[in-house]
Amino acid sequence: MMTAGGMLAARRAFGSTVEVNPGWGFDNVAAPTRTLARYPQKTDLILLTDRPPQLETPLRYFQTDLTPNDAFFVRWHLAGIPTSVDVQSFRLEVSGHVDKPLSLSLTDLRNKFEPASLVALCQCSGNSRSLFEPRVPGGQWGNGAMGNARWTGARLKDVLGSAGIKPGAVQVGLRGLDEPPQPQTPPFQKSLQIDHARDGEVMIAYEMNGQPLPMLNGFPIRLVVPGWFATYWVKALTKLTVLDQPLRSFWMDKAYRIPDNPQANEDPQHLAEKTVPISIMPVHSIFVKPEAGAQLRAGHASELAGVATDGGSGIRRVEVSMDSGKTWQDSDLGQDLGKYSWRLWRASWTPPTKGNYRLMVRATTNSGETQVTEQWNRSGYQRDVIEHLDVTAV
């Protein structure tokens, strides 16, 4: 049981300055050693791959509502990534099944459309992939392939409206400045259904936490698709094509697909026959503190903390268990920054005696969605398993 004093102390501590923690959290589950790398405009991040770059955020940055731009994870698919952008000559081309094709400068995007702003979680489809058993090929992310930011930009609805969508449009094709390393490699192209594209929430963001986006996070503009996995948040967005036929793209038809069931679940021995494109993020929650393998002191209060994430309902409740899931208690929730934001959680716990403990965390959304106890799929996508953390009290 958490004492009232413990809860009060936890509440007081909430929102205080970020503690600088030299450890890496429990991302070391993924590999025995991980290299840190410092890329331009970024702080030291966990290096998964260098060409193209895939960089993971150390968990200690997940103690604030908004993830700093320089600590935000990086994931590119194709080696031809943009490394320079001329902000005067850059254009976003809007074409296809429209009345009037547009060629918009960055000034146009800022001045011709009412700015919109919202806080939204950006999470890689394969976040936490390294936790799947049996292991699956792909970027071996721990829990750090996500971040929460305030995005500001022009509504996609307004931009498409300005071009005038012709009757019969079904999708909007999305393309960024990144280029395949070889001509025969399929370029990274995604699409959204037309009604989704003009729902008034999807945004062409030119600011991230009040600043221009770092180059590696999609400067000068990236699509923000609130509640949906980051594979649709096309970086360095340069082409919008309104389509009267669904986009044929490797990145929609073959990649980023999940088994066609609510938990994206399948048996390694009997893979699902039907798959669908990944879309809305399921509810998930993780520990940020303490770290895996941490030694706590019996009889002394320790702080537990983390984040809970979902795809647009918002987090209503986060519970923690200190006894392998036998009993659960509510944590304190951080600020509510809107339904597309993640939510910090925090609790205080005093290990009663020396020994080993398995801590667990589970979240519930405003719509009542909860996490699952088991999940596996061949691509390691959309993990929503109730996570555990083993600690020792000494």
Added chain:
Amino acid sequence: MHCWQIIGAVTILALATSAAGQKPQTADASKSTSAEQVVRITLPNYAGEVPKGPNVEVYESHCLICHSVRYVTAQPDFSRSTWEKEVKKMVDAYGATISEGDQRKIVDYLVAVRGTPERK
């Protein structure tokens, strides 16, 4: 204009950090030259070491055109059939031009450096 000032500052930051500890070569953010309208980063070199193994030269010549060695070394150990699927995906989906003979050599290499123990 305000936003150009911010972007100019980002350029300087990019130059400063990309030089990995060296002094930035351009540091005057007050001048509004056209050069400052170009935001540019220089990617650092974090290329990993290529593990030794059978047919390593075949692996290097085909695979490292499109991606770095960390795409393999960052993976856990997998079975031969998983590596066969990965190589086939590179050919079928990503357009790598690798003869069937070389595909087999590459799979042998991958199994040698990241194969599950019972299949090595």
